[in-house]
Amino acid sequence: MSDVTITLEQLRSHWQGHRALTRRTIEAFPDEHLFTYDVGGMRPFGKLVGEMLRMAVPTLEGIVTRTWQSAGRTAPVSKRGLLTAWDEDTARIDLLWPQIPQGRLQEEDVAFGQWPGKTWWILMYVIDNEIHHRAQGYVYLRALGIEPPAFYER
Amino acid sequence: MSDVTITLEQLRSHWQGHRALTRRTIEAFPDEHLFTYDVGGMRPFGKLVGEMLRMAVPTLEGIVTRTWQSAGRTAPVSKRGLLTAWDEDTARIDLLWPQIPQGRLQEEDVAFGQWPGKTWWILMYVIDNEIHHRAQGYVYLRALGIEPPAFYER
DSSP states (O other): OTTOSSOHHHHHHHHHHHHHHHHHHHHHSOHHHHTTOOSTTOOOHHHHHHHHHHHHHHHHHHHHHSOOOOTTOOOOSSHHHHHHHHHHHHHHHHHHGGGSOTTGGGSEEEETTTEEEEHHHHHHHHHHHHHHHHHHHHHHHHHTTOOOOOTTOO | OTTOSSOHHHHHHHHHHHHHHHHHHHHHSOHHHHTTOOSTTOOOHHHHHHHHHHHHHHHHHHHHHSOOOOTTOOOOSSHHHHHHHHHHHHHHHHHHGGGSOTTGGGSEEEETTTEEEEHHHHHHHHHHHHHHHHHHHHHHHHHTTOOOOOTTOO
8 A cells, every 4th residue: 555645535535625615615706796707708607617517426427337428417507506516516426436446547438438538537637627717716706806715725 | 556546657747747737828928927917916927836836846855855945945037937947847856756755645744844734635735736826827818818728738
């Protein structure tokens, strides 16, 4: 075990820590700005969170079941709806996580039939994409004069 | 090895992939905006890159040597200076990486005498902080009417 970088449980906890921070970022947005406000012509934060929701559980389901299904998920269009979906997915991730097959993160796969790579990379891409777009939300909040949640708290 | 999530070499490659993207983001900034332009009263991108430089190699040196030294690094104040420092650190990371002691990422430590945790977490924090602040740079670029580099290219 001495060559271990990050255990599977640590990776789950790392992701859920980021997800808790993203949840606080959603909460910090005023309802009226979540789906309308942007800087530089980029997507409003509510749309970016919709993308995160469309990626997270479907990716984990693909890793667990080796079947990739993205269809059927429509993102909520209200703050309450986003937060409810977020919490449902948080529970779903904790439920699915122990079902990741042994050694699965080192297997090659093609996520959603489009993105080839080892599944650890696909999973890290989802986490990194969340960090990336959440940071965009931080700038929107600052531009609106609102203090974003502390980055170092998870 | 079947319980491996991410190997040490994959983690190096993952980080260097992000660093290559951050380098392209620095390159995309016009000289005159790098240390002056901001949105919402946040730090200009050049300052954020300075923070990344102050964190990256000193953290890896702390992980490799078990000695934490942040003093003595002053961040460059020009685009050319940032890119040169970035490239030097990219080479330094590749040089230091194989010197990470066996099992070290699962050891507890206190980074720079201030931040306690397992060293994998400290390292991931540095990577996540880079993703977070680079995304801020993306918003600045868009607000300046400049297309940022593609997020999915590493």
